[in-house]
Amino acid sequence: MKRIVLWCLSTLSVLVLLFGYHTSTSSVLATKSPTAIVSSSTSSHSAASTNSKSTGSGTSTQAAKTSTVTGAVAQTQWGPVQVRLTLQGSSITKVEVLQYPSGNGTDSQINSYALPILVQETMNQQSSKIDMVSGATVTSTGYVQSLQSALDQVSA
Numbered sequence: 157m158k159r160i161v162l163w164c165l166s167t168l169s170v171l172v173l174l175f176g177y178h179t180s181t182s183s184v185l186a187t188k189s190p191t192a193i194v195s196s197s198t199s200s201h202s203a204a205s206t207n208s209k210s211t212g213s214g215t216s217t218q219a220a221k222t223s224t225v226t227g228a229v230a231q232t233q234w235g236p237v238q239v240r241l242t243l244q245g246s247s248i249t250k251v252e253v254l255q256y257p258s259g260n261g262t263d264s265q266i267n268s269y270a271l272p273i274l275v276q277e278t279m280n281q282q283s284s285k286i287d288m289v290s291g292a293t294v295t296s297t298g299y300v301q302s303l304q305s306a307l308d309q310v311s312a
Contacts, residue, residue: 220245226254227306230298235259237298241306248282251275251303257295266292274299283307 227239235257242250253271257263270292277286284304288296 220247222249223310225306225309227302227304227309229255230301230305232257232294232298234263234294237295237302239299239302239306241303241310243310246310248279251278253299256299267295270295271299278303 222242222244224240224242227241229236229238236255237257238253238255240252240254241248242252253275256267256271258267270289273289274286274296278284284300284307286300286303288300
């Protein structure tokens with residue numbers, strides 16, 4: 157009799173926990189497109205090259221041309237991800253994350269950790285062949301898709 161009561165209580169507890177769990181997809185905010193910009197980073201070698209361009213005319217005095225490209229919006233199950241790159245010649249000098257999932261506190265917490273890592277990896281690798289961030293696989297996948305889209309625009 158004691159086992160039956162324990163079994164019933166544990167089953168009931170599991171059901172309450174299961175149906176009481178709210179995911180970020182149940183939030184209205186998860187379907188909206190946030191437009192916040194995550195801070196960009198520059199590496200030490202690219203910072204020196206960006207300081208050598210003239211700021212008056214907006215053009216570079218060197219042969220390397222500065223351009224900005226925006227990747228396509230990558231739709232993920234947690235929300236959209238979009239990346240903008242600033243390039244000097246073929247070198248990535250700045251990465252901005254224009255959109256990223258931020259429908260709830262968990263999304264914000266994960267992305268505040270993962271996005272700076274993804275940005276730094278992009279700056280280090282200078283390509284879309286970067287490592288995923290553990291615990292932020294969905295955002296990492298969307299980031300790489302948008303990053304590759306931006307790089308495709310540069311090479312076209």
